[in-house]
Amino acid sequence: MATIIFENISKKFGTNQVLQNLNLTVEHGECFTLFGPSGCGKTVLLRLLAGFDVPDSGRILIDGRVVTDAANHTDIPPDQRDLGVVFQDYAVWPHMTVFDNIGYPLKLAGKSKAEIHQSVMETVALVNLTGLEQRLPSQLSGGQQQRVALARALIARPTLMLLDEPLNNLDANLREEMRFEIKELQKKLGITILYVTHDQEIGLAISDRLAIMDKQGCIRQIGTPWEIYEQPENEQVFRFMGLANFLPVTHHADRHQIGEGQQILNWPGLPAESGKVGCRPSDIILSRDGDGLTGKIVRASFLGPVMDYMIDIDGTTLRTEISTHEALSNQLMFAEQETCQVTFHELHWFANDVSLRG
Structure with a gap:
């Protein structure tokens, strides 16, 4: 599990100030969801945490370790942050089998064939893909491809998972099925999840806590799903949730x-x-x-x-x-x-x- 701390994070693209002095703490083992309208900075915050972008100012800590500090030019590479990332477009390699897609991070890390085989088969079972190891992505449904992406992010057993609208491309029934599977995976593995979405049903169903962001990239309220829905602190939060x-x-x-x-x-x-x-x-x-x-x-x-x-x-x-x-x-x-x-x-x-x- 991992604790995430964002301290006074600011990020600008050209003249567009996306985030300004944002502060947020995600606790050990939480499934924490970022809600907000398009362009509010949800994905930007996720990318900063993953190490794909750097903030203009502020610090990011994972389990007390500073992974980003704009003032000191600290920027730990993504592969050294002990996290997995899943995007909405699956990003599975079409020419690789399910087995090879999932095992690819371990292959890059120089693990032995025996270690890779054992880890892949364990992870395949974890995401309910047993029996599909030799299929290509083109032979899978959308839900199965998303499970491959989840498995690949989980194969190294990270303490932190970042999920950016991972269920957007699925139909309603698959979205419902997958949201429960993600929650079960989190409970089973005891990992921290930071989830970005604009789908209120998914966020309410899987989150321990969530944050509502406005168009200016400011957090308007943080709380449990019940608190956000039943005790909105302002009109914007009330309008956004349902x-x-x-x-x-x-x-x-x-x-x-x-x-x-x-x-x-x-x-x-x-x-x-x-x-x-x-x-x-x-x-x-x-x-x-x-x-x-x-x-x-x-x-x-x-x-x-x-x-x-x-x-x-x-x-x-x-x-x-x-x-x-x-x-x-x-x-x-x-x-x-x-x-x-x-x-x-x-x-x-x-x-x-x-x-x-x-």
Whole structure:
């Protein structure tokens, strides 16, 4: 296992400042995921850690060992950092068999044929490729090729694995299968993983902790998947993690009204100011009558197991889903233009990019 420390890391390409004074610690044995929009510096940070690029300023430490220090011009080569790297394009050699692809790092290291054979066969079994050792990549599925790439990165038993969108090129079913396999591998081998992705499902499923980065390359929040999803520290984190609904709120005469309308939002803990409340589709409770905000169904979509509704409340639209079974059982199969009542399981308050969990 390895502890990773980034200290005041900055990196610029031309006039584009990608990272600036970034600080981050990844603990021993964690599966830590970097989330963020394209161009925010996730992959750049991974490449700096791997030694493929050097920062303009700052230090990187792996298990207390300084591998990069811009001030002292320290730059340990990638092959001496005890890490494995897997990219999204697999990067397996098409002219080599599965066996030769996986064993190639050991061949470069000058290991004997017996050592290579033993290590390759152990690693083949580890990634569920037994029986495919003599096949070429062209004879493998996408998921199998990705397993080859994983095995090749694992063959030297590194203490640290860097994964850059490794499942992007797989279909939905394979992505789901592989994300669980990666998590199992991490548990079995006790290695530290730094994972880069924009796929929220994968990140939430495999991460012990994750960090949300903004377009400027700054980290906006670090926490467990539950903390990030349920306790967002700001509006940007809330918007990034899943489908987000927002209702503008105006504070007037000790009351909170929705947008420019007259409907009153009664929710405990709202500050005496204007702002907005956010909620997930699962936070919305629909009914045909009773208390709550009055809305109108502007779109009703049957999606098999769920009904997907878009609701207009005083000029603002919200998305919600309800299981088809529940909708049928509780007379909640709404048609477009019907009215409904909306209440909430949970709301988050956002004002000036500061959030208060309701």
